[in-house]
Amino acid sequence: MRIRLLYKLVSINLWLILISPQVYAQVFDTTTVLNEVEIVGARIPERISFKSTTIQKEQIDQYLSASLGELLTLNTPIFIKSYGAGGTATPSFRGTGASHTQVYWNGINLNSPMLGQVDLSLFPIAFTDEVVVNYGGSSLLYGTGGLGGAIQLNSAINWDNKRAIMASQTVNSLQNSITNMSISVGNKSVQSTTKLFYKNAQNVFDFQNPIQPGTPTWTNDHSAQLQYGFLEEIAFKINDYNQLKFNVWYQDSERELVPSMDKREGDSWQGDTSLRLFSAWNYNKNKFNTEVSGAYIIDNIWYKKALNNDENPKLSTSESKSDQLQLHQRSSYQLNSKVLIRGGWDYYIDKINSSNYEPTGTTNTIAVTQHTIDIYGGIDYQPTNNLSVSFLLRQEWIDGDTKPILPSLGTEFSINPYSKAVSSIKLNVSKNFHAPSLNDRYWYPVGNPDLLPEEGWTYEATYALHSNTKSAWQWSYELTAFNSIIHNWIVWKPAISNLWRPENLKKVHSRGVEQVAEIQYQKNDWKVQLFTSLSFVKSENMEAADELDNSVGKQLIYTPVGSFQGYLQINYKKLYFIVEQQAYGKRYTQTDGSEYLPPYYLTNLCLGKQFTFKKNHFDVKARVENIFNYHYQSVARKPMPGRVYQLSFTYKL
């Protein structure tokens, strides 16, 4: 079903289908009948010869109450560092820093221009229909900065849809409640989807505190979070060749910040509000495909800290607002059966008003503006049935400064495309850079306008093997090795008088292997799926400023060498059972490796049943997270929950 759809989508790229990793994923499509949908973000075809994986809607629907961070933790080798329950969650992709993972929503970059990174706890997974993970250089098709890679959140439009309603409610033993609703209506030429999300998370749990006298039991009661938002997506099909889309995404989050286990009482709060307006025009005719999109994004962040114990305590506050306009055009043209050319441009205006960019004693905020323009062009070439080559060149200017030119080249060779076990080899090399964020450049008084971009080359090789039979058993295997050295790595380092200052301090060597193995059995009423992902990443600092610096040759802090994610899912008729397993190796908390957090293992169980009554579909699911009640920390001395019981109820029409 989906294969046919994909053929339709990229029929101009028939050969691409044969070897695209996205197709392997189709092998594991479930019995659920999906309507023919169109995936917005994939209409400009992903590059061949580069690694990307897709998390399909079906998988996403299982985690409607989760955040993007939680979903990625279960399905990808991206390590998520979490500041306690409900706290900020930042990614480390292939041993790189949080700002080296770029997040795109329908092709629009969502990384905060101030921080350069995203907080993955702020993205409800229910607001997306498809997640694509672009590894390393594969992110260059969308923009710069993804030294580790990129994550795309894409919407899907189903033109056959007349009406669809979904409502879902989840509660758990942390006193959290999460509500999702979605309503889609439309016809062959107009489609509208409205999604609502409401999360009231108290995140209350007890934990033993060994760093206090007598190891008392404390209650984690200062990490509550209130998060709500709505997303409206409207699409118009003007004719067979033209489509228009308009999206509005509003979201608000307020939370208490978890204190360290040193402290009984929390004293800080944070709020994040975002409004994202998006529109796109897509034209697709006669082998030519182009999408012009624009977005206006407003982000407000505030932070508050109580500074004494008075009834009306003295507060320290900071507030930042960023306005961002983005324009993109991405086009591809199928020159002939062997050659696809592609090209486009990206334009960003960032404007920041922040109380942190300005000397004190004045009007309190200062405005900073930055213009970025990017152009790219490339070619995908397939000389024979089992060989393909992809080349892309990208050039960026920031405030008129020419940045390094970024070439990337990949090739893929399919060894035996028609045998029962198809194997292929991918090789690619790419250069990428990450520009300093606006905080890096302007934060008062330490902002460093002279910072150089972080840049480096990445080399990558993938061996892939998958079954190609009609058997009840289907399997696939993929092994990737990568190597990259990043120069001018930016670190915030204390300068003097409790002030931290960003500097181009380090040279980081990151290399590793990633292995994904999947197997599926399907017969009659039974379906069994096993997914495992194992990765080893060494990511080390290679340079030192101080002669006594003992961090050289040591793994970067909060970056595990080994990590494992996997799940086993068994479906029998409408009953399903899932076991999820994650394991992470030790993570240094000091750069000289003198202190580390021990490895941790999390096991989740889930049992669910679907019912159908006339046209109404129900899904009831019980879930136990961290079933062995493992006490672990993601950030040192920030407590994480033990065993959590969760109940979900979903209704679909």
Next chain:
Amino acid sequence: MPISDTAPPKNNLILEDGLFVLNEGNFDWGHGTLSHKKYDSDTVNNEIYKAVNDFEIGNVAQSMTIIGEKGYICVNNSGRIDIIEAKTSKWLGRIEIPKSSPRYLLPISNTKAYVTDLYADYFYVIDLKEDEVIKNVRTSGWTEKLALVDKFAYITQTRTVYDNRKGGQLLLKIDIATDDIIDSLALPYGPIDLVVDKNNMLWVLSNGGLSSTNNPKPQPAICQIDPGCFCIKKQFNLDSENYLSMPSRLRINKEKDRIYYLQKDVFSFSIDATSLPKSPIIYKEKRLFYGLGISPRNNDIYVTDAIDYVQKGWVFKYNEMGVKLDSFKVGVIPNELIFQ
């Protein structure tokens, strides 16, 4: 919980004839640690507090004051003062001051001490018998260092970087009988450190602060203040290109007639000097000097290096002339040196 690779010290360690090094630990997620080294032994004992007590000091361990048999540790970001037996570092109790940021403690009498605070606009009066706060005294900014001369205590007051109130760069004079602030003296911007010389003159280091509308031209200075007239007797201005060369850490020697401070390198001058020295006595070379202490035994100069602030730091020992004698590794962000 994080696991440390530091070898635990011997059991029943007696901590005497040496110096303590108090290591701050990383803000929020780290932990402060206590190191001790005997003057005439090469052995350094690290993470003593944790080994003896089986729990942690807290984060941003700012200062330790020894009063008789007890050590009072101000744990800035954990809002409390932990009390240990100085000889063994065994925990005796704590003074919790919720949502506070305690910095330094000074005993005023046998029964009373003052504690300063970074953010709260208070200093606290502590009863040393009951080990509890008996009074909060309202100030108008960040109180930092304290000194006691006759019947008056003196406290430096400044403002944090993000505090945009005007003024507030003061030396406060407190009547120790009533704990009232009875006078204040305006000082160059950023009074941050305070010592008393042999003539009972007060010396204050002002770091100049950061450039802002309230402070258009940062001008670091060292002032000598006569408590008699409560006025500035001498003022030496320092050069400062930018905040990276802010001076800090005003210290005094055993005879209380030579003053030391850090400005990237270590400088020293006599209390009778008419100008500041042109060249340092110790060059930092490829290091980042963070803490400074002068041994009250023999005037040895101890300087700490926090390296990248996320790993174990070092202490370097020099003699009075600035000749390097020794160096040893301690904990994360070595801040204070406390000499026995």
